[in-house]
Amino acid sequence: MLQNRLDCEVLVVGSGPGGANTAYLLAQAGKDVILAEEGENLTVEQTPAYSLEEMKSKYRHGGMTVALGKPSVAYLEGCCVGGGSEINAGLYHYPSPEVLEEWVKDFAIRDFGFGKLEPFFKSCEQDISVSSMPGQVGSASLKLQEGARKLNWKTAQIPRCWKYECLSDGTWHSSRQSMTETIIPKALRHGCRLLTRAKVKRLCLKNHRADHALVSSVTKAGEQSLTTINFRQVFVCGGAVQTPALLRRSGIKKNIGNSLRMHPAIRMVAKFSEAVNEEQEGVPVVQVEEFKPRLTLGGSYSALPHLALWLGPQRIQKLLPVWKNLAMFYALIVGQGAGTVRNIPWTDEPWVRMPLTRTDASSFREGLELLGRLLFAAGATEIFPPMQGLEILKTPDDLKIFLGNLSLNKMDISTIHLFSSCPMGEKTELCAVDSYGKLHGFKNIYLNDASILPSAPRVNPQALIMAIARRNTAKFLENI
Amino acid sequence: MSSSYDAVISSLVKGLLDDQANPVLVEQTAQQMRKTVRHMPRHLSLPIIFLTLCFDWAGILRGGRIFRCQSAVSQRAQIEDWKKSFLSPCRELIRFHEKMSGFIYYSYSPTKN
Numbered sequence: 001m002l003q004n005r006l007d008c009e010v011l012v013v014g015s016g017p018g019g020a021n022t023a024y025l026l027a028q029a030g031k032d033v034i035l036a037e038e039g040e041n042l043t044v045e046q047t048p049a050y051s052l053e054e055m056k057s058k059y060r061h062g063g064m065t066v067a068l069g070k071p072s073v074a075y076l077e078g079c080c081v082g083g084g085s086e087i088n089a090g091l092y093h094y095p096s097p098e099v100l101e102e103w104v105k106d107f108a109i110r111d112f113g114f115g116k117l118e119p120f121f122k123s124c125e126q127d128i129s130v131s132s133m134p135g136q137v138g139s140a141s142l143k144l145q146e147g148a149r150k151l152n153w154k155t156a157q158i159p160r161c162w163k164y165e166c167l168s169d170g171t172w173h174s175s176r177q178s179m180t181e182t183i184i185p186k187a188l189r190h191g192c193r194l195l196t197r198a199k200v201k202r203l204c205l206k207n208h209r210a211d212h213a214l215v216s217s218v219t220k221a222g223e224q225s226l227t228t229i230n231f232r233q234v235f236v237c238g239g240a241v242q243t244p245a246l247l248r249r250s251g252i253k254k255n256i257g258n259s260l261r262m263h264p265a266i267r268m269v270a271k272f273s274e275a276v277n278e279e280q281e282g283v284p285v286v287q288v289e290e291f292k293p294r295l296t297l298g299g300s301y302s303a304l305p306h307l308a309l310w311l312g313p314q315r316i317q318k319l320l321p322v323w324k325n326l327a328m329f330y331a332l333i334v335g336q337g338a339g340t341v342r343n344i345p346w347t348d349e350p351w352v353r354m355p356l357t358r359t360d361a362s363s364f365r366e367g368l369e370l371l372g373r374l375l376f377a378a379g380a381t382e383i384f385p386p387m388q389g390l391e392i393l394k395t396p397d398d399l400k401i402f403l404g405n406l407s408l409n410k411m412d413i414s415t416i417h418l419f420s421s422c423p424m425g426e427k428t429e430l431c432a433v434d435s436y437g438k439l440h441g442f443k444n445i446y447l448n449d450a451s452i453l454p455s456a457p458r459v460n461p462q463a464l465i466m467a468i469a470r471r472n473t474a475k476f477l478e479n480i
Numbered sequence: 481m482s483s484s485y486d487a488v489i490s491s492l493v494k495g496l497l498d499d500q501a502n503p504v505l506v507e508q509t510a511q512q513m514r515k516t517v518r519h520m521p522r523h524l525s526l527p528i529i530f531l532t533l534c535f536d537w538a539g540i541l542r543g544g545r546i547f548r549c550q551s552a553v554s555q556r557a558q559i560e561d562w563k564k565s566f567l568s569p570c571r572e573l574i575r576f577h578e579k580m581s582g583f584i585y586y587s588y589s590p591t592k593n
């Protein structure tokens with residue numbers, strides 16, 4: 001095996017929204033930065049959005065990752081340059097000021113709150129185009145609006161990290177504003193060095209400092225090499241599961257990986273009497289605001305393979321002639337259970353557990369009830385519940401019977417929002433890092449990604465992750 | 481073990497997809513299914529592979545032959561039995577393959593547009 005050695009001032013591990021913004025600001029300030037990313041460097045166009053190809057090349061383990069529990073929760077993470085931003089819908093949401101204030105109180109975070117973060121939201125928005133969809137929203141979004149209007153519920157169109165350009169024929173071209181399209185090229189222009197297919201195996205510690213990192217790389221041809229990276233400071237930004245996994249592999253365990261939170265979601269497919277499934281709609285941008293932040297109702301990507309995934313091949317075969325009348329919707333809750341991230345001995349694979357609580361079960365019940373009512377109000381003629389083999393719901397009465405017999409254990413629950421495995425704050429009995437992401441008890445290790453959010457943000461998290469990453473990096477530069 | 485597993489997956493995927501499914505795409509789906517399982521974290525893939533082999537051998541108790549050597553009709557019946565099993569790992573095994581076969585098959589299928 002090849003052995004290499006590299007030196008830098010700051011090593012950033014992971015190139016998702018947290019790591020990319022960290023590396024960019026550090027490089028812009030003249031630091032000598034290496035950005036190490038386990039996944040490949042692929043452009044947005046290289047794989048069709050939400051396709052099998054994309055899952056194989058940009059998702060961790062091809063999208064086959066599960067937090068074990070009763071029931072288990074399937075979760076998704078990006079594993080490529082740009083991390084989750086390369087595969088996500090880019091829905092861009094500010095957190096509510098109340099949630100941030102709650103964090104200040106519960107975790108004793110210094111210098112924090114909406115007002116303090118606002119300049120960092122704005123600076124992100126200057127670097128990433130955040131915009132609302134021009135013209136009319138897609139058909140599935142219209143259905144959400146129609147149902148909500150009939151029930152007197154509020155809805156909103158959520159802006160996205162997306163760029164829309166009007167073409168000469170009057171149609172719109174839209175493109176995802178992921179990290180590889182926006183922040184990473186900026187970091188590279190400022191001299192940041194990007195290592196791809198480079199997994200940081202462990203940080204080697206000496207006297208409350210990380211001394212160097214051991215990084216294993218595999219070329220496309222399968223050639224393996226081990227690189228030692230020497231640095232003065234290290235930012236770990238591997239995401240809510242991989243960050244605690246790396247720290248624990250390195251022997252750092254205090255408050256690491258004990259409080260993983262998520263926004264679990266449950267889905268239902270609805271059939272309408274007219275076509276609602278448009279390929280160009282992508283992920284519907286309308287969400288029901290009425291029950292936020294406790295509960296969010298919205299629409300999912302509903303291409304034929306995704307419908308087949310949720311409905312099963314036999315059922316979708318029967319529905320093929322009318323599949324354009326089908327669309328998938330979700331109810332997303334704020335999970336109350338605290339999960340754990342541990343490492344499986346002799347491997348570097350994390351073992352993730354997520355217990356769902358009774359409160360979660362009743363939130364799901366409520367979410368399904370509200371979603372069912374919304375879809376019937378929007379004109380759904382049939383609703384397929386999130387469990388195979390069950391009766392199709394044709395009326396609101398069927399929905400009541402279904403809810404009466406509901407067993408959470410048999411349901412398909414999944415999540416794309418994970419955080420809080422290494423919470424930030426000054427309460428050392430709860431928190432892994434201080435108010436600015438510096439690991440308690442260590443002199444040169446910083447965390448700057450979803451893992452440090454103190455608890456579930458109750459909205460799509462990327463905007464907040466980027467703003468906090470920028471705030472913490474600015475503080476780091478100020479102190480240094 | 482590996483070739484037995486590969487063969488069970490081909491039969492299982494075929495049994496899970498509709499009779500009218502395109503045979504070329506069915507085999508492509510089975511191939512991708514095997515890759516998908518092997519790409520999973522080991523603490524998930526090893527139990528799945530082990531349980532899939534148990535599923536194959538369970539055919540002997542049910543119909544005197546391992547699953548992959550049964551007729552299409554008995555294969556479907558065994559799948560249905562496991563789908564409704566009181567043991568959740570058995571149900572989950574079928575559920576997982578059913579969902580993934582649907583996703584992969586329709587990712588390859590030209591009808592998607």
Ligand SMILES: Cc1cc2nc3c(=O)[nH]c(=O)nc-3n(C[C@H](O)[C@H](O)[C@H](O)COP(=O)(O)OP(=O)(O)OC[C@H]3O[C@@H](n4cnc5c(N)ncnc54)[C@H](O)[C@@H]3O)c2cc1C
Binds near residue numbers: 200242460465
């Ligand atoms: C399908 C999907 C849709 C989503 N939709 C939205 C949305 O619409 N709006 C929104 O706000 N959020 C959305 N999210 C969530 C959002 O993408 C994540 O919260 C965000 O990407 C987390 O950023 P992060 O920097 O913490 O980690 P990640 O984005 O997970 O990035 C971490 C990176 O670090 C790398 N890494 C990990 N460990 C190591 C190591 N040891 N060595 C080297 N590299 C390593 C990983 O490969 C990865 O690329 C979605 C997520 C998914 C999966």
